[in-house]
Amino acid sequence: MDQVASHISQQIERGRLRLPGVSSPVVNCRQLGVATQPIPRYRATDDAARLALRSKTPFVLLDSSIAAPAVERWDLEFLKEHLGMSNTVFVSSTGKVKYFDETRLTPGQEASHHDVRKLTMRFAEFLECMAVAARQTERFAPRPQSSCNEPTTSTQRDSCCQPTAAAAVAPADAAAFDSNSQQPPAASDDSAARIASQFGIHSGDVVYLQQGLSNSVGLKIVESFLQFNWKLLAELQRDANWSDLTTNLLLVSMAGAVTPAHYDEQENLFAQVRGAKRCVLFAPDRFPCLYPYPVHHPCDRQSQVDFDNPDLARFPRFSELHGWECILEPGEVLYIPAYWWHHVESLTDSVSVNFWYLVGPPEIAHPLTYQQKISVMRNIEKMLGEALGDPTQLSSLLSDLVLGRYTH
Ligand SMILES: O=C(O)CCC(=O)C(=O)O
Numbered sequence: 146m147d148q149v150a151s152h153i154s155q156q157i158e159r160g161r162l163r164l165p166g167v168s169s170p171v172v173n174c175r176q177l178g179v180a181t182q183p184i185p186r187y188r189a190t191d192d193a194a195r196l197a198l199r200s201k202t203p204f205v206l207l208d209s210s211i212a213a214p215a216v217e218r219w220d221l222e223f224l225k226e227h228l229g230m231s232n233t234v235f236v237s238s239t240g241k242v243k244y245f246d247e248t249r250l251t252p253g254q255e256a257s258h259h260d261v262r263k264l265t266m267r268f269a270e271f272l273e274c275m276a277v278a279a280r281q282t283e284r285f286a287p288r289p290q291s292s293c294n295e296p297t298t299s300t301q302r303d304s305c306c307q308p309t310a311a312a313a314v315a316p317a318d319a320a321a322f323d324s325n326s327q328q329p330p331a332a333s334d335d336s337a338a339r340i341a342s343q344f345g346i347h348s349g350d351v352v353y354l355q356q357g358l359s360n361s362v363g364l365k366i367v368e369s370f371l372q373f374n375w376k377l378l379a380e381l382q383r384d385a386n387w388s389d390l391t392t393n394l395l396l397v398s399m400a401g402a403v404t405p406a407h408y409d410e411q412e413n414l415f416a417q418v419r420g421a422k423r424c425v426l427f428a429p430d431r432f433p434c435l436y437p438y439p440v441h442h443p444c445d446r447q448s449q450v451d452f453d454n455p456d457l458a459r460f461p462r463f464s465e466l467h468g469w470e471c472i473l474e475p476g477e478v479l480y481i482p483a484y485w486w487h488h489v490e491s492l493t494d495s496v497s498v499n500f501w502y503l504v505g506p507p508e509i510a511h512p513l514t515y516q517q518k519i520s521v522m523r524n525i526e527k528m529l530g531e532a533l534g535d536p537t538q539l540s541s542l543l544s545d546l547v548l549g550r551y552t553h
């Protein structure tokens with residue numbers, strides 16, 4: 146096992162880790178109650194990295210310098226100065242930032258029950274909101290315990306921190322947290338509170354900026370961007386036979402933010418710039434254990450299972466789930482293959498940037514890969530929804546189709 150990962154795990158476990166350049170407290174990993182194995186870690190020159198890329202399995206690149214200029218320069222002050230005026234920010238009262246596509250709401254369906262709001266604000270405003278949201282320790286108070294059993298493999302200990310017995314997310318170390326990160330009230334507190342209240346943000350909320358890097362960013366950001374290791378990126382893209390790079394998403398989160406398990410339909414090179422994230426991945430064939438929402442639902446591609454409180458009566462196969470995990474630190478890049486599920490926790494305040502590529506042309510050979518099967522299932526769902534003119538009729542049609550015919 147990797148010495149560094151072990152060291153970090155132990156430090157986080159004890160609540161003592163403070164990463165260089167990160168002033169936010171470190172939160173403990175959540176108790177997922179899911180067995181995991183470590184995601185392999187390779188150097189960019191390692192043949193094993195290229196093999197894993199071609200076989201579409203996740204790995205961490207250790208020394209790739211893919212986003213080195215960002216790792217060097219992109220701290221919050223820099224981003225405040227050079228990022229555009231209009232940024233997408235999600236606000237969650239639970240810490241979980243579950244994506245929700247409002248355009249897919251059917252008439253009569255309510256968005257109000259959803260606990261994530263989507264706002265637009267300047268980066269400077271985001272920082273004020275973040276300060277207010279982090280102001281009190283309440284978001285580190287114990288969340289409901291997972292009803293899952295203890296992790297089932299010893300590899301989980303090796304790949305990540307063990308959760309504390311006390312809480313799913315707890316103050317890393319109350320004393321260290323208080324003395325190291327509770328700042329005396331700043332003179333600008335009032336203005337921060339005013340801005341946060343304009344956006345309806347309270348202490349204990351989690352705010353998460355997710356902004357595509359586009360033409361609207363400042364020159365200095367463009368400068369760093371142009372100095373990314375595009376040579377290596379192009380090599381990886383060619384080796385893996387991916388199509389075009391579509392998006393670079395900048396993700397700025399506060400400690401404790403969780404992106405719940407979901408899959409994307411693009412290949413992802415996920416570069417960590419500041420702070421630490423715990424990434425837990427599940428292979429595409431875990432689909433039956435993760436119960437994704439129907440394709441027409443606003444939460445398409447996301448698991449319906451609440452990992453903090455899984456309803457095993459409704460989602461029994463969740464108990465069979467096992468995954469892969471790593472703690473990602475600045476300079477490291479995680480390959481998240483298309484259709485691989487990922488659950489991501491910000492262990493500290495964090496900055497990441499991803500590189501999303503379209504999957505390459507399909508190589509159809511039987512049996513199909515599970516990725517291809519998911520793609521087929523999605524197309525069938527979409528086609529039936531269109532044919533019926535009303536996706537709510539899909540359930541009874543699909544039952545009629547399979548019950549007693551394709552079910553055992
Ligand atoms: O970093 C996160 O919180 C989520 C990132 C993610 O889901 C992605 O890049 O696809």
Ligand SMILES: [Fe+2]
Pocket residue numbers: 407408409487
């Ligand atoms: Fe994702």
